[in-house]
Amino acid sequence: MEQTLLTTELDVTEAASVECASCAAGVRPLPEQRVFKPWVSSATTVGVLLLIWWAVTTAGLIQPVFLPSPQAVVGKAWTVSTTGFMDATLWQHLGASLGRMLVALLAAVVLAVPVGVAMGLSRRAHAILDPLIEFYRPIPPLAYLPLIVIWFGIGELSKVLLIYLAIFAPIAIATAAGVRHVDPARLRAAQALGATRWQSVLYVVLPNALPDILTGIRIGLGSGWSTLVAAELIAATRGLGFMVQSAAQFLVTDVVVLGIAVIAIIAFALELGLRWLQRRLTPWKSMAS
Amino acid sequence: MSPTQGLQFEAASVIYPGQSQPALHNVTLRVADDDVVVALGPSGCGKTTLLNLAAGFLQPSQGVVRFNGERISAPSAARGVVFQDNALLPWLNVLDNVAFGLKLQRVPKAEREQRARAVLAQVDLQDFASQHVWQLSGGMRQRVGLARALAADPQLLLMDEPFAALDAFTREQMQELLLQLWRRNGKRILLITHDIEEAVFLATHLVLMSPRPGRIVERLPLDFGRRYAAGESARSIKSDPSFIATREHVLARIFAHRGQEQ
Ligand SMILES: Nc1ncnc2c1ncn2[C@@H]1O[C@H](COP(=O)(O)OP(=O)(O)O)[C@@H](O)[C@H]1O
Ligand SMILES: [Mg+2]
Numbered sequence: 423m424e425q426t427l428l429t430t431e432l433d434v435t436e437a438a439s440v441e442c443a444s445c446a447a448g449v450r451p452l453p454e455q456r457v458f459k460p461w462v463s464s465a466t467t468v469g470v471l472l473l474i475w476w477a478v479t480t481a482g483l484i485q486p487v488f489l490p491s492p493q494a495v496v497g498k499a500w501t502v503s504t505t506g507f508m509d510a511t512l513w514q515h516l517g518a519s520l521g522r523m524l525v526a527l528l529a530a531v532v533l534a535v536p537v538g539v540a541m542g543l544s545r546r547a548h549a550i551l552d553p554l555i556e557f558y559r560p561i562p563p564l565a566y567l568p569l570i571v572i573w574f575g576i577g578e579l580s581k582v583l584l585i586y587l588a589i590f591a592p593i594a595i596a597t598a599a600g601v602r603h604v605d606p607a608r609l610r611a612a613q614a615l616g617a618t619r620w621q622s623v624l625y626v627v628l629p630n631a632l633p634d635i636l637t638g639i640r641i642g643l644g645s646g647w648s649t650l651v652a653a654e655l656i657a658a659t660r661g662l663g664f665m666v667q668s669a670a671q672f673l674v675t676d677v678v679v680l681g682i683a684v685i686a687i688i689a690f691a692l693e694l695g696l697r698w699l700q701r702r703l704t705p706w707k708s709m710a711s
Numbered sequence: 712m713s714p715t716q717g718l719q720f721e722a723a724s725v726i727y728p729g730q731s732q733p734a735l736h737n738v739t740l741r742v743a744d745d746d747v748v749v750a751l752g753p754s755g756c757g758k759t760t761l762l763n764l765a766a767g768f769l770q771p772s773q774g775v776v777r778f779n780g781e782r783i784s785a786p787s788a789a790r791g792v793v794f795q796d797n798a799l800l801p802w803l804n805v806l807d808n809v810a811f812g813l814k815l816q817r818v819p820k821a822e823r824e825q826r827a828r829a830v831l832a833q834v835d836l837q838d839f840a841s842q843h844v845w846q847l848s849g850g851m852r853q854r855v856g857l858a859r860a861l862a863a864d865p866q867l868l869l870m871d872e873p874f875a876a877l878d879a880f881t882r883e884q885m886q887e888l889l890l891q892l893w894r895r896n897g898k899r900i901l902l903i904t905h906d907i908e909e910a911v912f913l914a915t916h917l918v919l920m921s922p923r924p925g926r927i928v929e930r931l932p933l934d935f936g937r938r939y940a941a942g943e944s945a946r947s948i949k950s951d952p953s954f955i956a957t958r959e960h961v962l963a964r965i966f967a968h969r970g971q972e973q
Pocket of ligand 2: 758
């Protein structure tokens with residue numbers, strides 16, 4: 423997840439700097455620069471990696487128990503989707519994981535946005551809540567997982583709670599920053615049109631913070647998804663994380679690789695979906711001024 | 712009109728925390744009737760501070776600022792503000808930006824849109840009602856900012872260097888548009904600028920300001936804006952020898968005050 427994020431971002435900046443270097447120098451871009459498309463390079467990287475993977479496994483350089491061939495993984499994807507693995511099909515594992523994510527996300531948005539707004543508006547609320555959030559945020563979820571199990575048992579609640587905690591902090595922090603950084607001229611414009619304090623919050627501060635809130639959700643979804651495997655360590659019977667772990671215990675490496683691939687693809691899809699949502703909901707951020 | 716009507720600065724001073732010199736020192740000024748009072752001065756002479764007092768964004772350290780006889784203690788819809796960078800709300804389209812003040816006053820949707828459309832037509836933007844504000848040119852955005860202030864029907868219009876960020880052609884168009892709107896709506900206006908020609912063209916009362924401490928150093932009654940409103944063309948006014956002489960006089964006074972400082 424972090425890896426994909428980083429590479430996409432790097433590609434974008436690289437493309438931008440290429441363009442700017444040529445325009446600053448006042449020269450016409452060279453033909454190969456003009457047709458430069460970042461996604462072609464990214465697709466090439468993925469293609470080359472797949473090719474190497476295919477070559478070393480098909481040539482028998484690596485035993486399938488360490489790394490199964492791509493065709494074996496695709497074949498396994500078919501059997502797991504149809505007959506299943508550990509009493510559930512791939513879709514049921516996927517559905518269980520996405521369901522947990524969705525509940526955790528909804529709970530996090532409903533609670534973190536108001537908390538972030540309060541922190542952004544009131545220095546006191548910030549002083550009270552900031553240490554709490556900053557205290558638990560850097561702790562790896564696996565470290566406080568035992569405590570959550572002791573307190574909340576081994577049911578769905580504990581799994582969702584672990585993911586929820588990972589999503590909550592980024593949304594609250596981003597919302598608070600967005601609220602604090604409201605353009606004072608816009609606030610004054612609303613006041614000079616007769617806005618009450620609550621009207622200012624509702625009609626100026628909140629829409630103004632929306633791009634930051636969406637960025638917080640994007641980051642939160644990333645960290646929530648990467649907490650999934652940890653959450654499904656807790657006596658799960660379904661879920662992608664559970665599928666990977668139980669496959670690892672029986673050395674069913676092709677299912678492990680399959681699970682990792684599906685987790686990565688979902689992470690990538692979430693990222694793209696949120697970016698699309700940001701462009702839809704806050705077009706003024708991606709356009710001029 | 713009664714003497715308490717309009718905007719009144721009474722020996723107002725502003726000292727910002729941690730500053731040795733007042734940003735504004737002992738300012739007495741009145742904006743009443745259908746005045747266009749223009750405050751002109753170099754950057755740092757306290758023009759924005761003056762306007763923020765009138766808007767109610769800021770309280771004077773000494774003296775008092777009144778509107779219709781009452782002390783100004785907070786911003787109010789009776790005093791509309793047009794900002795230099797227009798401060799529009801990018802998540803609203805043009806019409807909703809113009810109707811925003813009416814929405815805050817809980818005017819029903821149909822009525823506020825009808826009134827906003829009428830004001831948009833006055834600034835010649837009726838065809839752009841459903842556009843995003845970030846799709847407009849700088850001049851058009853500034854017209855939306857002006858329309859937004861006018862739609863709330865304020866008694867006084869406060870404008871802080873409203874045309875400073877525009878190119879020369881657009882700026883002249885906006886100055887003429889402002890005078891047309893002034894003739895039609897008869898609003899009193901307090902406008903801040905550092906553009907001498909703009910100040911001389913628009914003002915019925917020109918106020919020269921000087922920095923360190925920010926204060927009023929001269930006042931000139933002028934009538935070029937009234938002549939434009941009465942139908943004379945802008946070119947004929949601006950090429951009139953008396954316009955040129957006034958402009959040169961103002962320029963000389965500004966340099967004279969700057970010379971005294973050094
Ligand atoms: N919020 C503030 N805090 C401290 N000093 C300020 C503040 N705002 C303005 N000043 C100072 O007050 C003086 C007048 O500022 P301002 O009213 O913005 O002048 P102008 O609009 O004519 O350029 C300047 O010297 C400026 O540095
Ligand atoms: Mg200023």
